[in-house]
Amino acid sequence: SGKSRPMRILQYVQRTAVQGDANSVISAVDSYCANVEWAMNVGDMKGEILDAVVLDVRPRWVLELGTYCGYSTMRIARFLPPGARLVTLEMNHHYAQVAKQILGHAGVDAQVDLLVGTSSALIPQLKKKFDLDKFDLVFIDHWKTSYLPDTKLLEECGLLASGTVLLADNVTCPGAPDYLQYVRNSPRYKSLYFPSQLEYLQVEDGMEKSIFLG
Numbered sequence: 001s002g003k004s005r006p007m008r009i010l011q012y013v014q015r016t017a018v019q020g021d022a023n024s025v026i027s028a029v030d031s032y033c034a035n036v037e038w039a040m041n042v043g044d045m046k047g048e049i050l051d052a053v054v055l056d057v058r059p060r061w062v063l064e065l066g067t068y069c070g071y072s073t074m075r076i077a078r079f080l081p082p083g084a085r086l087v088t089l090e091m092n093h094h095y096a097q098v099a100k101q102i103l104g105h106a107g108v109d110a111q112v113d114l115l116v117g118t119s120s121a122l123i124p125q126l127k128k129k130f131d132l133d134k135f136d137l138v139f140i141d142h143w144k145t146s147y148l149p150d151t152k153l154l155e156e157c158g159l160l161a162s163g164t165v166l167l168a169d170n171v172t173c174p175g176a177p178d179y180l181q182y183v184r185n186s187p188r189y190k191s192l193y194f195p196s197q198l199e200y201l202q203v204e205d206g207m208e209k210s211i212f213l214g
């Protein structure tokens with residue numbers, strides 16, 4: 001049943017996860033996607049790398065590019081200090097609709113602003129819309145060909161400051177070679193690769209952590 005994969009994930013969460021308990025919603029999504037049908041959530045292995053970065057950075061302002069069903073949104077939001085905010089951008093209306101409901105079930109929707117639209121159209125509006133000067137952490141997990149142009153756009157919009165951390169998913173699979181070349185060779189970034197595996201599969205993937213040096 002459930003007309004789409006995101007809908008089927010939402011239904012499984014609504015039937016099995018504890019309302020208001022983000023960890024139980026995260027576990028429900030992982031068990032569904034590991035046992036029933038694969039979906040492009042960052043997953044539990046790479047999710048632990050994401051968790052460690054969030055806990056280390058202790059960000060006041062987080063930007064996520066690519067919400068999908070809200071799995072990584074939950075992983076980040078559950079570790080945010082009070083008063084911190086997570087802005088997540090999703091271009092697919094249906095994904096955003098499902099994510100809103102999953103975030104609501106997890107009880108993290110209060111810290112999250114989910115915007116529907118393309119990152120290239122939304123990024124230039126963020127400074128003004130949220131009256132912020134820079135993001136402390138950016139999680140990049142949308143379309144691979146957008147990683148580099150959106151990073152350059154964030155620089156141009158003055159949304160990165162010295163110390164801002166970029167964490168990019170899928171830099172090995174499906175891969176973002178132009179992005180990797182840029183952050184690894186630019187004097188404006190200190191970059192480090194975290195090897196891991198593709199969500200729910202025995203396939204190599206990894207995340208790239210890049211610190212903007214200003």
Ligand SMILES: O=c1[nH]cnc2c(O)c(F)c(-c3ccc(F)cc3)cc12
Pocket residue numbers: 040041042066141142143144169170173174198199
């Ligand atoms: O498009 C994507 N956006 C964000 N994250 C993704 C991801 O984590 C994937 F594994 C994949 C993926 C899809 C098909 C494959 F065969 C391998 C990876 C895609 C995305």
Ligand SMILES: [Mg+2]
Pocket residue numbers: 040041042141169170
């Ligand atoms: Mg991904």
